[in-house]
Amino acid sequence: MNLIRFALRKPISIMVMVLGLLFFGVRSAKDIQVDILPEMNLPVVYIAHSFNGYTPQQMEGYFTKMYVNMMLFTNGIKSIESKNTQGLTLMKINFYEGTEMGEAIAQLNALSNRSQVFLPPGAPPPFIIRFDASSQPVGQLVFRSPTKTNNQLQDIANFTARPFLIAIPGLTTAPPFGGSPRTIEINVDPNKLRTHQLSPEQIVEAISRQNVTSPAGNVYIDDINYLTPTNNTLKTVEEFGDIPIFKGQVDNVYIRDVATVKDGADITTGYALIDGKRSVYMNVAKSGKASTYNVVQDLKKTIPNIQRNLPDDVTVSYEFDQSVYVINAVKSLIIEGVLGALLTGLMVVLFLRDRRAALIVILTIPISIISGVLFLKLFGQTINIMTLSGLALAIGILVDESTVTIENIHQHFAMKKSKAQAIIDACREIAFPKLLILLCVLAVFAPAFMMTGIPGSLFMPLALAIGFSMIVSFIMSQTFVPVMANWIMKNDHQKVEKETGFDRFKNKVIARLQNWMPRKKIILTTSFIAVLLAVAALYQFTGKDVLPSVNSSQFQVRITAPEGTRIEKTEEKVKGFLKELDGLLGADNIAISSVYIGQHPSTFAVSPIYLYNAGPHEALMQVALKKFSGNSDEMKDKIRQHIKEKMPELKLSFEPIELTEKILSQGANTPVEIRISGMMKKMNMMTANKLLAKLKELDYMRDQQIPQSMNYPALEINIDRVRAAQLGLDAQDIAKSLVASTASSRYTNKNMWVGGMMGIAYDVQVQMPQNVLNSKDELANIPLSKNSDRPVLGDVATIMPTKTLGESYNLGTMGYTTVTANVHKSDLGKAQKDIAAAIVSIGELPKGVNIQVAGMTPVLDDTMNNLANGLLIAIVVIFLMLAANFQSFRVSFVILTTVPFVILGSLVLLKLTGSTLNLQSYMGIIMAVGVSIANAVLLISNAETLRLKSGNATHAAIEAANLRIRPIIMTTLAMTAGMLPMAIGFGEGGDQVSPLGRAVIGGLIASTFSVLVLLPMVFAWIQNKASIQSPSLDPEDENSTLYINSNN
Secondary structure, eight states: OHHHHHHHHOHHHHHHHHHHHHHHHHHHHHHSOBOSSOOOOOOEEEEEEEOTTOOHHHIIIIIIHHHHHHHTTSTTEEEEEEEEETTEEEEEEEEOTTOOHHHHHHHHHHHHHHHGGGSOTTOOOOEEEEESGGGSEEEEEEEEOSSSOHHHHHHHIIIIIHHHHHTSTTEEEOOOBSSOOEEEEEEEOHHHHHHTTOOHHHHHHHHHHHSOOOOOEEEEETTEEEEEOOTTSOSSSGGGGGOEEOOSSSSOEEHHHHEEEEEEESOOOEEEEETTEEEEEEEEEEOTTSOHHHHHHHHHHHHHHHHHHSOTTOEEEEESOSHHHHHHHHHHHHHHHHHHHHHHHHHHHHHHOOHHHHHHHHHHHHHHHHHHHHHHHHTTOOBOHHHHHHHHHHHHHHHHHHHHHHHHHHHHHHTTOOHHHHHHHHHHHHHHHHHHHHHHHHHTTGGGGTOOHHHHHHHHHHHHHHHHHHHHHHHHHHTHHHHHHHHHOOOOTTSOOOOOHHHHHHHHHHHHHHHHGGGHHHHHHHHHHHHHHHHHHHHHHSOBOSSOOOOOSEEEEEEEOSTTOOHHHHHHHHHHHHHHHHHHHOGGGEEEEEEEEEOOOTTOTTHHHHSOOSSTTEEEEEEEESOOOSOHHHHHHHHHHHHHHHOTTOEEEEEOOSHHHHHHTTTOSSSEEEEEEOSOHHHHHHHHHHHHHHHHTOTTEEEEEOOSOOOEEEEEEEEOHHHHHHTTOOHHHHHHHHHHHHSOGGGTSOOEEEETTTTEEEEEEEEOOTTTSOSHHHHHTOBOSTTOSOOBHHHHEEEEEEEEOSEEEEETTEEEEEEEEEEOSSOHHHHHHHHHHHHHHTOSOOTTOEEEEEETHHHHHHHHHHHHHHHHHHHHHHHHHHHHHHTOHHHHHHHHTTHHHHHHHHHHHHHHTTOOBOHHHHHHHHHHHHHHHHHHHHHHHHHHHHHHHHOOHHHHHHHHHHHHHHHHHHHHHHHHHHHHHHHHTOSTTHHHHHHHHHHHHHHHHHHHHIIIIIHHHHHHHHSTTOOOSBOOOOTTOTTBTTOOOTTO
16 A cells, blocks of 8 residues: 555654654643543533422422423423422423533523512522533532531631632532521520510511611712711621610610520521531532543642631541542553553564564554544543543554554565565555454444434543544554564564464364364354354343442442431431441541531522432431442441441431442432322322332342332411401411511511621521420410510411421422332342333322333433444444445355354353443443454455455365464454453452453454354355356456457
8 A cells, every 4th residue: 555655665754753643642641631421411400499498398389380381481301300398499300312401501591580470479599500510529628627616617618718719710619518607696585575565577577677778879068979878787796686676665675675686597407517527518510621630630739728718727628539530540541551562562472472573563552542642632532431441442452453464574574575575565465454454443433423312422432532543553553563664673584483382273273174164054053043042141141230330439328317307316316327337347447428417508509409308307428438348239238237227217328429320320319210100199109109018029129218208297387367367467477477486587578787807798587596496385375466465376376286298209290209229239120120020010000190210220221222223333334344345245244243252252251250231341342343353354355365366265264264363363362461451440440441341352252263263164155156256347347247358
């Protein structure tokens, strides 16, 4: 080919090209963004709307259903899921694949603005957030202090530390977790109110009239313009106590007479515990396009600056760092790359006994990989798990091109040619087959362009990483290898060579092949039937998952105490749980634990998107261990058993903590989730309980539960409107006094105070202390009427203890109940079958009840279908391409007969190593198909050339096997050696990518056997009676049967 001639004529130009690629490649490697996952265009949006004090049913009626009706005007919505708990509606809107998300969010914003008209008066606008990598924290910024309260820490984190974070490019952060916002508390004493014949409503009214925000105007006197600020707003907190409450009488009562005024905090709804101590932390996330590594590094540089501006007794640290995963994965890749390159060189030395040739092969690896990184950067990709997997795989595959070239040069040396002649002849001879091999490997990636959803987002970067490296490797083998071969290789083949061990092995294989040829039909028929049956059986019995299971040193668990448990009590139980963990896992082994107990303050409506708890009885715990080796499923089971014995009242459910799992599950907390929906919530609940009983029978499932809070204790207040009217009251008067007593006046009567050194506006709220309102009698004694000690609440209403919904879930406007479970030491594919059987076994569903399987199983279906289609597309593309090249569908079919063996080899090795069939291993099988077809092309292109010369298919097949056995075994062993470090999966993130290497190695080994032993027989059988005539229809083509000799 001209490329070879150009390279040999202008070797310095080739060196310039290589140095240029290395220089710009190394620069790109420094600048390229480093991330955990490739950018995934996940079509999910969250809407969070808080309005504190409202019950779940009120949130559902006033907010969720209003929103759903409005949202239906948005284009591309697939489903709307919502969770309602006290004072919060959290909606998850799923869009169809390919929806233009920018436009969709703009429509949602416009519609949510319109929805404000239908919402209750005083409802704040919602938060609308796109769910992608940026919705997931990459770590926590933790604030600790031995002296400061949580609420003070909250203020420090929010107003001192947070502004520093704004300056970090690509960093986003939710409000701090763990404290309550600073507010001015007016704590009313109900006994003093009754003594002075006042109602809570009068206190609220007095404050709203005496602490007013109004504009300051101007006065122009002579030549001067004066501002006219008025003390409408009180200057100090103490002044609130001096506000007079007029009763229309001479003696006056002040707020200090009936209430205590305190510079305090909002009603506590949740606590954060770091290592069992109350603290405050901020979830640090990155915006979609930013690099996790860069964001975390910039944050770490900023921490000393933040620390310098904090009070002396407050320390800040960065915990649960997810970027470590990426850094360690990069380190592992470099180690794997070096090991792979060395092992490959070792194979070349063993086979060819030529260290100089091995050096050339080893040199092409870093050049191709670094150039691959350069092109990845140019095409807007990042370094992430998938591109790293691609580059690690490429190390094994790249070897193919150079090894085949070097081996062929040795064959030509053996023909007693001069060095220069042998090199150019060898390179020319295999230039076309090598191009074909390159196209076969690249054709494997055709599916990447047709895959959608998560598999598409993950497969494309892998395909690009291998594709770019392969193309560069091909060019290197046509240019750099012949130039270097001329410069450093020695032609020692003039000497008579002794027979080597490999020659003896080769002769045995060829002799065996000749013996089997007469019985080829029986051998092939039997082996193909056996292989197809084995593939079908293994496919059924190999576990199926979305991603490989990872043994992580971190875990996340949701702890649920009995419904209605106060946060203080839940906190006690969580501390008890932490003590048990210390005993179980070793106190020294826990690096850090972080727990959030209860709900977020209503001011921070965005926080539940990052961390959702249903009520004060729920806590979410994250634990990082210092060192962990073993099976994380076994460790979790040990924790479950231990807690069941020691703290039986707690329900546990383990959730994903690894960023990869969190993003791929798109917010699903457990792999198994079944939703029972219908308009009648009781029917849903009954069906859910039946299904739960069935799931509890499955021995490999854990944490089976209905996570919804369905029996929340309540005191139902029923107002007798006639009796109230007779006493001069109406429902509004009663409600106003009730809100100020049981919740806070700021929900109904907004009042602000600006103060402190920083001049920040804080809420002023009238409330009754929780320790005062601590019995049903106290509730019944709340005064309602102005200037009178009666009536009290008990006079106009009955108070009944009852149970109510603590949480309500909706699909669209329809309510649903969910059953969730985790899978223990098993795979999702098995769980999926058993769930389907469990649903069938509960019998016919009542009318109006629907069952939908959610969680990770729909993602599994989508992934498996996408990948199966991907494999089919790859095989069809390769078949058509080979048919076009060989001008024969038969030859193309012969080459494809290796595919069942490849799939069998991959499945056998996956089964032996205990891996499941998942995204990574499936991609490995697709890769193995491409690589094994490359080996088959090497043999068959040779065999077909020989057949067209001799006309004898059997003889051509045996001769081709004899010629190609060494390069095929050599490249297989070199590739296997190159991928071995990846398949062992020794580094951080090794569990994630090892199935990829295992699938390729299994497929390669099986394909080598089929290519060397069975493929020559298939060729001899199918091509036995094939014509040696060219199918050309051109009358001017000498090879055509229609050729007309113009000379006659």
